[in-house]
Amino acid sequence: MDYTIFAVIIFVVALLVFGGVFLIRPRRPEAPPKAPPQEREDGAGTTTAEPEAAEEQGAGPVVVAPEPVPEAPPAPEIEMPPPSAGRLVRLRARLARSQNALGKGLLSLLSADRLDDSTWEEIEDTLITSDVGVTAATQIVESLRTKVKVLGSRTPEEVRGLLRAELLAQIETDQDRAVRTEPHAGGPxxxxxxxxxxxxxxxxxxxxxxxxxxxxxxxxxxxxxxxxxxxxxxxxxxxxxxxxxxxxxxxxxxxxxxxxxxxxxxxxxxxxxxxxxxxxxxxxxxxxxxxxxxxxxxxxxxxxxxxxxxxxxxxxxxxxxxxxxxxxxxxxxTGIVLTKLDGTAKGGIIVQVQRELGVPVKLVGLGEGPDDLAPFDPEAFVDAILGDAE
Missing domain, CATH: 3.40.50.300 (P-loop containing nucleotide triphosphate hydrolases)
Structure with missing residues (x-):
């Protein structure tokens, strides 16, 4: 046998054996399917997915729980204010407190045992300082002097009645005090x-x-x-x-x-x-x-x-x-709204402003509350001035 041929055969066989060790690799086992992401419930009751492991590259985006949508603020509750009728009467006590100095001062002077010139001047001064106005104050004093002289006696009730009548005569007017707010054919x-x-x-x-x-x-x-x-x-x-x-x-x-x-x-x-x-x-x-x-x-x-x-x-x-x-x-x-009437004893401004402008006082403000605006009623106004001064 030719040893050269034999040696070649042995070399080829050895080469095939050792080459197969490196060329033929065992198959890698397939990865098991991924389990679905675990769900958890957050504090707000919203279900969210757990994030993927950080070491896994290329994983899908993490699902973040949506922020709760804030509720719209409730619409303000619509109030139903009281009607205008009777407002000034309901506010009479407040008006009486603020105007008490005027009514009490006048009644005290008129009830004096002796009404001399000095007393009548003091009555006139009281009216003027209450913003009644010089002309109106003079007319009131002259009318009172005449009536007191004719009357003779002056009981408290008579004095109050005389003063009430004079104040009303100065405040009342033939003009309509209603605020015209009714719609017409052409619109509001x-x-x-x-x-x-x-x-x-x-x-x-x-x-x-x-x-x-x-x-x-x-x-x-x-x-x-x-x-x-x-x-x-x-x-x-x-x-x-x-x-x-x-x-x-x-x-x-x-x-x-x-x-x-x-x-x-x-x-x-x-x-x-x-x-x-x-x-x-x-x-x-x-x-x-x-x-x-x-x-x-x-x-x-x-x-x-x-x-x-x-x-x-x-x-x-x-x-x-x-x-x-x-x-x-x-x-x-067409009309006057007199505010802050609750904080002053100078209610006589009503008389003067009506004389100056020739228009009536239609509304009066008697406080800071939302419903302290009232239609002006001359009788309720005068009675409030005199009511607590008796």
Whole structure:
């Protein structure tokens, strides 16, 4: 046998054997199927998936529990204010406390054993310091002197009756004190509220809306005081409490356009009344007063203005009268709203302001509560002054 051939055969066989060790590998066992992700319940009761192991690359995104959607705040509860009828009577005690000094002082003087010239002068001074006005005070004193002289005797009841009659004669007027808020064929009634800063004008607008809603009327408010952003916010708060929509624009917008849009909204909604709150205009600034006249003219392009209510602070006295005169020159004032009457003994301003402007006091503010605005009733007012002074 040829040993060379034999050696070659052995080499080839060995090569095949050792080569198979490296070339032929055993099959890797298949990985078991992944178990579905375990679910857990978080504190909010929401079911979420556990995240995959961190070492496994290419895993799918982790499912994160959605944040709970916050509930919408509940709508403000609509209030139902008391009706206007009888409001002044209900507030009589408060009015009597504030005006007690006037009534008590007058009754005490008139009940003196001797009514000489000095006493009558003191009575007149008391009336003047109560803002009745010089002319009205003189008339009251002259009338009382005549009646006391004719009467002769002066019992407490007679003195009170005489004083009551004189005060009523000065306060009463043939003019209608009702605020004209009933809608007409062309649309809603329109009430403009005017006055200088600090008199309570925007607050009066909101309180008047409550009076009308309490009487069953539907109301739209116009925030035409665009010089003061807080005024629109304040009016929106008043409106939300009684369900009255408020038409407003950004600070600095044209007040006349706000007023016009408010009337348009009231007409479209079929509202009974639109109340337009105007800026607290300083009566010394002619330009602003002219703009107030513009607001009225723009409204009247769409519908008549039924009321222009001038809000006066009862504590301002003669300064309030000067304000009233300037406003009366710009717009046709139809009525007075006298605020802060609960904090002063100078209720005689009612007499003087009616004489000066020739328009009646229609509403009075007797406190800071939301329902402290009341239709003015002369008899209830005088009885409140004299009632606690007996």
């Amino acid at each position: 009634a329109v009430v403009m509220v005017v006055g200088v800063n600090g008199t309570g004008k925007t607050t009066t607008t909101g309180k008047l809306a409550r009076v009308l809603v309490g009487d069953g009327r539907s109301v739209v408010l116009g925030a035409a005081d665009t010089f003061r952003a807080a005024a629109a916010e304040q009016l929106a708060t008043w409106g939300s409490r009684v369900g009255a929509p408020v038409v407003r624009k950004d600070e600095g917008a044209d007040p006349a356009s706000v007023a016009f849009d408010a009337v348009s909204r009231g007409t479209a909604d079929g509202a009974d009344t639109v109340i337009v709150d105007t800026a607290g205009r300083l009566h010394t600034k002619t330009g602003l007063m002219d703009e107030l006249g513009k607001v009225k003219r723009v409204i009247e392009k769409k519908t008549p203005v039924n009321e222009v209510l001038l809000v006066l602070d009862a504590t301002t006295g003669q300064n309030g009268l000067r304000q009233a005169r300037v406003f009366a020159e710009v717009v046709n004032i």
